[in-house]
Amino acid sequence: MASIYEIIEKARKSGKVEKGTNEVTKAIERGTAKMVAYATDVEPKEIVQHIPLLCKEKNIPCEEADSKEKLGIAAGIGVPTSSVAVIDFGDGKTERTTERTERVGRMPRERFARTGRTRERR
Numbered sequence: 001m002a003s004i005y006e007i008i009e010k011a012r013k014s015g016k017v018e019k020g021t022n023e024v025t026k027a028i029e030r031g032t033a034k035m036v037a038y039a040t041d042v043e044p045k046e047i048v049q050h051i052p053l054l055c056k057e058k059n060i061p062c063e064e065a066d067s068k069e070k071l072g073i074a075a076g077i078g079v080p081t082s083s084v085a086v087i088d089f090g091d092g093k094t095e096r097t098t099e100r101t102e103r104v105g106r107m108p109r110e111r112f113a114r115t116g117r118t119r120e121r122r
Helices: 004-014 021-030 050-058 068-074 095-105
Strands: 016-019 035-039 062-065 083-088 109-111 118-120
Touching: 004 016, 004 035, 004 062, 004 068, 004 083, 016 021, 021 035, 021 050, 021 083, 035 050, 035 068, 050 062, 062 068, 068 083
Parallel strands: 035 062
Antiparallel strands: 016 083, 035 083, 109 118
């Protein structure tokens, strides 16, 4: 299986990626993100803690990356980045990304009448 860094690097070369928490958040909210990765070594954690919640809400696969430095290199920038969204996989579409996307699409959901938001059943 390809690592999250390899998938992002292939998508950067032949598809399209958005870099940085603000751009990633916009891509999730607009529904253009196909997959999202965020770094777990970001300080303070509040910078990226909303990303997995938004991804669940929008049924977008979300992966944790262990290093913001590696994430920045994979995204093609010379500085660390806290999160990356893949907009178009290009040639980076692999069995792993297909499997993740299909699994997220099959997740059971329940609707909350008051908020209109969805959440995974336990």
